Amino acid sequence: MSISPPVPRFPSLNALKAFEAAARLGGFAPAAEELHVTAGAVAAQIKSLEQEIGAALFVRQARGVSLTPLGQRALQGFIAAFDMLGEAVRDLKRDAAPQKVHIAALPALAQLWLAPRLPAVRERLDGIDISVTALERPPNLKRVPFDLCLFYGSHSPHGSIRFAEDELLPVCTPEVARALKKPWDLKQAVCLTDTAWAGDWSTWAEKIMPGEGFAPRGPVFSLYALALQEALSGAGVLMSRRALVAPYLASGALVAPFSKTAPAGEAISLWLLPTSRRGGAAEQVMEALQVIAGDTDT
Known part of the structure; x- marks a missing residue:
């Protein structure tokens, strides 16, 4: 037995x-x-x-x-x-679907920076299926099934693509801009603020009008895209990041009432795990975004 x-x-x-x-x-x-x-x-x-x-x-x-x-x-x-x-x-998952790439991105970057460039990426890389998930913080790529991360950061992970450092500038519709002759006029204006970057107003004000004790007055939004939409509707002045509003400035839907800008202290960064497969779909998407971003930013 x-x-x-x-x-x-x-x-x-x-x-x-x-x-x-x-x-x-x-x-x-x-x-x-x-x-x-x-x-x-x-x-x-x-x-x-x-x-x-x-x-x-x-x-x-x-x-x-x-x-x-x-x-x-x-x-x-x-x-x-x-x-x-x-x-x-x-x-x-990657081996089961080698042509699928999943990108984790900051919501504002996903909607305003990445989404406009995805059609060109897909045209360039026919056959690669790209998905995007919006997250407030970069995930731990060792724990979650994402292939690429797209976030702002003052320091970027090793091997990442770091795009030009962004800059801060107030933007508004041409109609709103008519009442803004100098930066100090913002004290009487409706200022739109995004909670994630609430400090951007202070960063810009300290550089452009130091010692004025400027504090923005106006509504606060939990999503940058909502604040941007309010600015487009003429509800006030938004402290923007140039990379996110560049198309609206180019079209004239928004204008920068003042020529002075301040460095954001952060750059858009794109990265993947160092152990990712060389020449794989994720790396191809990363390289395509680098080329397309370079073309659109020049």
Whole structure:
């Protein structure tokens, strides 16, 4: 009579993911945001894991959580394991559909910079299927099935394409511009602000009219595209980034009432993982965007 030993029970993968994310990010709340679940669900998964292994992984405190020595020792191994799992899943999907490219991009860049250039990319690279997902922050390419990232940044990842640093300038319709003779007139104007770049007004004002204590007065929008649409409708003056409003300036739909600009301190950057396949579809899209952007920006 043969004797088969019991198969060891593996802890829940969701519980292990919850532990790794909370340990790496320093709390249950940021882990919940990354995993798209509630903080309570993360806490429950970790509690279940702790009960299964018979030891605490976190110290719960009023101000948050911290790793126990056991949790600290385990963290790097789980980070490496989930990085490898993410890469394996991404490679599997890439090999199953080698002509598909998925781009993660900042919403404003996706709509106002990337979308107008995609028809030329598709014409140049017939047969490559390009998808775009708008995200507020660059994803960890080791964990998610994206091939390319397109975001603003003051520092770009190694191997990225870094386009010319953008510049800040107020823009509005020609009708609104008639009441703006000098920068100080903005104190009486309706100023449109995007929450993600609320500091752009201060950056421009400090360079163009230092010491004036200028503070924009007007509505605030959670999406840059909404603020831009309001500017196009004549609702006020938008502090813009030239790369995003260039077509409207070229058409005359918007004008820059003042000639002075300020550096944004950030450039549009496009990058992919260094381990991506040489000559693959993602790299072809990256190179095509570099050429097309160079043609349209000159």
